[in-house]
Amino acid sequence: MRLDWDTLVYFFPKLLAKLPLTISIVLVATVFGLLLGLALALARLERVPVLRQASGVLVSFLRGTPIIVQMFLVYFGLPLVLQTVGVDIRDWDKIWFVYLTYSLNAAAFFSEILRSSIGAVPKAQWDAAAGCGLTRAQTYRRIVLPQSVAIALPATGMTITGLLQDTSLAFMLGIVDVIGQVKAMGSITGHLLEGYIVAAFFFVVLSLLLERLFHRAEKKVTLRQRTS
C-alpha cells in the first residue's frame, strides 16, 4: 500500500471544515455535562431522598456501558418515550441525539469528579463558614466550589480529552463529522487510508491543544490560590 500525497492534501481542507462540528459536540457536552454533573453530585452529597438513589443508578449506568450503546439507546429509545406523552421527535436532526448522549455521558464522569473534589475540601471549612453565619448555599458558592474547581481541574481535563476521542463514534449515527466525511469521501475516491491519517492528525492536534490549555489553567488556578 502506498500513501498518495496528493490525496492527503486533497483530504486536508475537507476534513478541516468538519472540525467545528466535532468541537461543538465537545463544547455542548462539556457545558451541559458540567451543569447536570453538578446537580447529580449535589443530589448525592446532600442526600436528597429518591434523587440521590436515582443519581447513583444513572451515574453507574452511564459509566458502565459503552457510549455507542448509549447513543443508540437515546436514538431509538427517546422517541418511543416521548411518543407516550404525545411528542413526536422522529424528524429531529440526528445531531441532537448526539448532543444529548454526550452531555449525559459527560455528566456522569463530571459528577464523580465533582463529588470527590467537593469531598476533598476539609470539613472544618464548613463549620467555619457556618460559624460566620453563611447558609449552605452560600458556603458552596463562595467557599467550597472555588476550591474544588482547582482540585477537579486535572481530572476534568482528562474527561474532556476523552470526550473528544468519543466524538469519533458519532458517525455511526450518520453524522457527517470528520470521520463521517472520510467515510463519504472514501467511497467516492477509493482512498480511505489517507482520510483516516488526516483525521488522526486532527485528533492528535486537538488533544495536544486541550492538554496545553488545561495545563495552563491548572498553573493559573494554583497560582491564584497561593496568592490569595
Add this chain to the structure above:
Amino acid sequence: MTFDLSFLGTALWTAAAKIPATLALAAVPLALGTLLGLPLALARFFRVPVLGKVIQGAVTLIKGIPVVLMLFVFYVVSADAFDPLMQSLGLSLTFRDFPKSLIALAALSIYAAAALCEVFRGALAAVPPGQFDAAAAAGLTRAQVLRRIVLPQALPVSLPMVSNITIALLKAAAMGSVVAVVDVMNAAVIAANANYRYLEAYVAAALIYWGLCFALEKAFGAGEKVLTRRVRRAA
C-alpha cells in the same frame, strides 16, 4: 412501536453467548498491554537516552488517536496486505477468511500498552526515591531493587488505575463491531436485524455491559484490599 419484552429476552440470551468474546477483547489487550507497558514505563522512568523520548512521543500520539480510527486504519491496511501476502505464500486464503478479531485485539493492545505505560510510570514515581538508594546501599543490583523492593510497592498503587483501564477496554471492545467482530453488542444488533427491534437489542447489550463493568469493579476492589493488606503486613 412498542417495547417487546420477549424479544428483549431473546436478545439478552443471544448477546450473553458472546460475553466470552467481549471479555477476551478486554483481557488479551490488558495482558499484552501490561507486558509491553511495564518495560516501556521502566525505560521512561529511568530516562533511557533517546528511547525514553521516543516512547513518550509514541504514547502521546497513540492517546491522541481515537480507538475507532486505529481500528479503521488496521482494517484497511490488513485488507490491502492480506491477499497479496497469501498469494505470495501460495495459500488460497482471502481477506474473508481473516479473523477480524485480530484487528480489534491489535488496536486495543496498542491502546492498552500506551495507557498502562503512563500508569506504571506514575506508580514508579510514587515509590520514595530513598528506597532506591537504601536498596543500592544494601548491595542489591538494579534488577533486584526493581523485583524485590520497587515493583511490589508500585504495582498495588497502580491497581485502581488498572481497574479503570480494564473497564475502559471492556467498553472500547464494543467498537470492535465497526470491523465486523461479533461481540456482545454486535450479536445483539445482528439478532435485531431480522425484525428491526434495535431498541430492545441495545437495552440487552447495555444491561450486559453494565453487569460486566459492575462485576469487574467489585473484583478489582477486592483485589486491591488483599494487596494493600499484604503490603501493610510486610511493612
